[in-house]
Amino acid sequence: MKTRICLGVKLTKTMNDMAIGEVGLVAGMTYTGALRRRLQDIGICEGTEVRCVQRSPLGDPTAFFIRGAVIAIRKEDLRGILIE
Amino acid sequence: MRRFRDEGGETITVALAGNPNVGKSTVFNALTGLHMHTGNWAGKTVSNEQGRCVYNGKEYILVDIPGTYSLLTCSEDERVAEEFLESGEADAVVCVCDATCLERNLNLVLQITEITDKVVVCINLMDEARKKGIEINTSLISERLGVPVVGATARSKKGVFEILSAVDEVILSGGAKAPQYGEEIEAAIEKLLPQSGKRHTAVEYLIGQREATAEIFKIKEELAEKGLTEEKIRDLVAETLVHTAESVCSGAISYKKEKSDERDRTLDKIFAGKWTAFPIMLLLLAGVFWITVVGANYPSEILGKWLFALEGPLYSALSALGLSDFFCRMLSEGMYRTLAWVVSVMLPPMAIFFPLFTLLEDFGYLPRVAFNLDRAFKGCNACGKQGLTMCMGLGCNAVGVTGCRIINSPRERLIAMLTNCFVPCNGRFPALVAIITMFLVPSDGAGGSLLGALVLALLIVFGVMMTFLVSKLLSATVLSGVPSSFTLELPPYRTPQFGTVIVRSVLDRTLFVLGRAVSVAAPTGIVIWLLANIPAGDASALSQVAAFLDPLGKFIGLDGVIILGFILGISANEIVLPIIFMSYMASGSLAEIGSLTALREVFLQNGWTVITAVNTLVFFLLHWPCATTLLSVKKETGSLRWTFAAFLIPTLTGFFTCFIIYSVSKLFLG
Numbered sequence: 001m002k003t004r005i006c007l008g009v010k011l012t013k014t015m016n017d018m019a020i021g022e023v024g025l026v027a028g029m030t031y032t033g034a035l036r037r038r039l040q041d042i043g044i045c046e047g048t049e050v051r052c053v054q055r056s057p058l059g060d061p062t063a064f065f066i067r068g069a070v071i072a073i074r075k076e077d078l079r080g081i082l083i084e
Numbered sequence: 085m086r087r088f089r090d091e092g093g094e095t096i097t098v099a100l101a102g103n104p105n106v107g108k109s110t111v112f113n114a115l116t117g118l119h120m121h122t123g124n125w126a127g128k129t130v131s132n133e134q135g136r137c138v139y140n141g142k143e144y145i146l147v148d149i150p151g152t153y154s155l156l157t158c159s160e161d162e163r164v165a166e167e168f169l170e171s172g173e174a175d176a177v178v179c180v181c182d183a184t185c186l187e188r189n190l191n192l193v194l195q196i197t198e199i200t201d202k203v204v205v206c207i208n209l210m211d212e213a214r215k216k217g218i219e220i221n222t223s224l225i226s227e228r229l230g231v232p233v234v235g236a237t238a239r240s241k242k243g244v245f246e247i248l249s250a251v252d253e254v255i256l257s258g259g260a261k262a263p264q265y266g267e268e269i270e271a272a273i274e275k276l277l278p279q280s281g282k283r284h285t286a287v288e289y290l291i292g293q294r295e296a297t298a299e300i301f302k303i304k305e306e307l308a309e310k311g312l313t314e315e316k317i318r319d320l321v322a323e324t325l326v327h328t329a330e331s332v333c334s335g336a337i338s339y340k341k342e343k344s345d346e347r348d349r350t351l352d353k354i355f356a357g358k359w360t361a362f363p364i365m366l367l368l369l370a371g372v373f374w375i376t377v378v379g380a381n382y383p384s385e386i387l388g389k390w391l392f393a394l395e396g397p398l399y400s401a402l403s404a405l406g407l408s409d410f411f412c413r414m415l416s417e418g419m420y421r422t423l424a425w426v427v428s429v430m431l432p433p434m435a436i437f438f439p440l441f442t443l444l445e446d447f448g449y450l451p452r453v454a455f456n457l458d459r460a461f462k463g464c465n466a467c468g469k470q471g472l473t474m475c476m477g478l479g480c481n482a483v484g485v486t487g488c489r490i491i492n493s494p495r496e497r498l499i500a501m502l503t504n505c506f507v508p509c510n511g512r513f514p515a516l517v518a519i520i521t522m523f524l525v526p527s528d529g530a531g532g533s534l535l536g537a538l539v540l541a542l543l544i545v546f547g548v549m550m551t552f553l554v555s556k557l558l559s560a561t562v563l564s565g566v567p568s569s570f571t572l573e574l575p576p577y578r579t580p581q582f583g584t585v586i587v588r589s590v591l592d593r594t595l596f597v598l599g600r601a602v603s604v605a606a607p608t609g610i611v612i613w614l615l616a617n618i619p620a621g622d623a624s625a626l627s628q629v630a631a632f633l634d635p636l637g638k639f640i641g642l643d644g645v646i647i648l649g650f651i652l653g654i655s656a657n658e659i660v661l662p663i664i665f666m667s668y669m670a671s672g673s674l675a676e677i678g679s680l681t682a683l684r685e686v687f688l689q690n691g692w693t694v695i696t697a698v699n700t701l702v703f704f705l706l707h708w709p710c711a712t713t714l715l716s717v718k719k720e721t722g723s724l725r726w727t728f729a730a731f732l733i734p735t736l737t738g739f740f741t742c743f744i745i746y747s748v749s750k751l752f753l754g
Binding site: 032034035036037038039040041042043045046048053054055056057058059060061063065066067068069070071072073074076077 | 153154156157182184185186187188191315318319322323326345348349352353356357358359361362455456457458459460462468569570571572573574575576
């Protein structure tokens with residue numbers, strides 16, 4: 001999902017859209033099941049502050065600073081984590 | 085699971101739990117005096133390690149369990165940790181945390197307090213935190229959690245014994261405060277406690293981690309009617325843990341620097357940067373090899389001179405004892421010479437490479453390799469953590485196979501295990517160096533060793549490419565499926581303790597190689613000698629066997645002796661080259677032994693060309709795994725079928741590749 005303005009309504013931004021150095025607050029996750037739990041385990045839930053720090057030289061995954069630790073997550077998995 | 089030694093009541097069993105990578109094993113080593121292999125990346129410990137410690141007249145048994153982020157969503161290796169904690173075998177649990185990342189670590193601490201209230205929190209890596217300007221008010225945290233909190237720097241053994249005092253305290257009066265999930269869930273937990281015994285188990289029932297009985301199902305239904313479905317409860321639990329950890333830490337941790345992780349980020353820009361990552365990986369690889377080659381040169385020479393010179397005197401001494409000529413020669417020419425070979429040629433490179441590898445591990449570089457290569461693995465439908473297990477394989481393939489436990493998906497774990505031996509292990513490494521030096525680089529001069537190191541690095545790259553290729557093939561055929569999601573932690577870089585690591589690693593490796601030389605190389609040397617000196621028909625048994633294997637060997641650009649070497653080398657890869665040499669020597673004339681030039685002569689005399697050398701190198705990379713690795717595969721998969729696959733896949737790849745190289749060379753070179 002990319003940030004687009006359509007008819008004046010801003011569509012949702014995800015962690016995948018963040019640029020290096022950008023900081024954002026997690027607004028929610030579209031996942032259910034194992035992936036959701038795994039992401040919760042590393043501290044991602046509503047209100048968590050995340051900072052985008054490094055992208056892999058081949059473009060994927062991307063590393064984020066989350067609650068004091070740096071975790072790399074793949075593109076497909078980032079697309080379901082909403083940011084405000 | 086191993087049973088503990090019960091020395092009668094006075095022993096206190098302590099579980100060492102914590103997130104991956106917080107230094108649990110360092111704490112363990114500091115307390116037990118054992119020297120478990122530690123490394124700076126998640127997944128280093130994949131099974132329970134036990135150790136003993138005596139302090140203040142009391143005996144403690146410490147159990148280092150694999151690192152886990154949570155007890156509520158476990159991957160295979162984390163399950164080992166969970167099982168142990170839930171078993172109640174431990175009298176107390178010490179949860180080790182990383183001072184630079186405390187909030188996230190508390191997630192696990194809080195979950196553990198739901199299993200037992202006899203918990204001690206050890207905040208490790210205090211020195212790293214101080215460097216980053218992070219200050220922690222341990223007494224405030226202790227108050228809020230209700231458990232003793234000990235700050236430590238396990239590397240320098242600071243604060244570790246205080247942990248044991250805290251354990252004593254907590255066994256007498258545990259007071260951990262478990263997290264609270266809100267009225268309704270708490271009420272449900274109350275109802276479940278008689279059946280489940282512990283809060284943690286009750287929570288597991290509610291979130292669907294455990295199979296519910298009919299009664300429990302009813303309680304869950306009641307909650308669902310109030311809008312608290314299983315999914316909602318899971319969210320609530322996760323969020324409560326996160327927010328409780330937050331509130332415990334708020335005000336108790338102060339950051340003096342604005343961005344505490346600046347140094348790590350700068351290093352990451354270099355090691356994982358768009359243009360720098362891969363060149364640096366290659367350079368590091370070549371650099372490590374170069375140091376190994378150059379460093380091993382002199383010791384190899386010296387050892388060779390001394391050890392081979394002793395062969396004659398050994399023979400004399402043995403015959404003076406009245407033993408037959410046959411027997412004396414078997415022991416001196418057969419057993420001792422092979423031993424001398426392994427120790428002088430194989431030992432120095434192995435003893436140097438391993439410490440270098442360990443230093444890179446400790447530094448924290450390996451997860452960055454996985455980070456850089458993940459996209460390629462994703463393209464093969466494999467898991468990025470295979471990059472880590474591949475690196476482990478550079479040290480030892482059996483360790484690499486066991487390390488595949490860090491991969492959650494069984495399919496991806498299997499792919500990683502089956503391709504692990506495409507990366508040459510420590511044992512194959514000296515042979516590769518020897519062959520490259522003899523046949524592929526201009527002899528003499530420092531340029532030789534640099535070029536040799538580069539060729540070796542390129543060979544490894546070839547092995548990595550084959551790993552990708554075969555992984556892709558496997559996931560397209562027998563092991564197909566969708567790539568699973570994964571998260572990879574990039575831990576902070578840590579300055580390795582150069583002195584300790586180098587000394588300990590060199591000693592470890594030397595003992596290990598010597599042990600293997602005695603238990604594997606020596607007997608095999610005897611076998612070869614016997615085969616060569618026991619007549620069977622016109623010629624020796626050895627030449628018969630070699631002749632039998634010759635057509636197969638020649639088909640792929642090798643010969644019968646080389647194939648025999650590899651076959652016998654299934655017990656230990658480091659004896660392959662010695663076996664080949666010994667076999668040639670047995671049916672050839674005695675030349676000066678102990679130098680690579682002499683070795684080259686022997687090989688040339690037996691028909692080696694550059695192509696033979698190249699094919700041998702390739703076959704070294706692509707042939708059946710050693711017995712220890714195969715046993716590990718059997719243990720990890722529990723399946724003979726997959727163990728056989730682990731044997732077959734590299735072998736077929738090797739035969740096929742060598743055949744192609746040989747055929748192409750014949751085409752162009754005639």
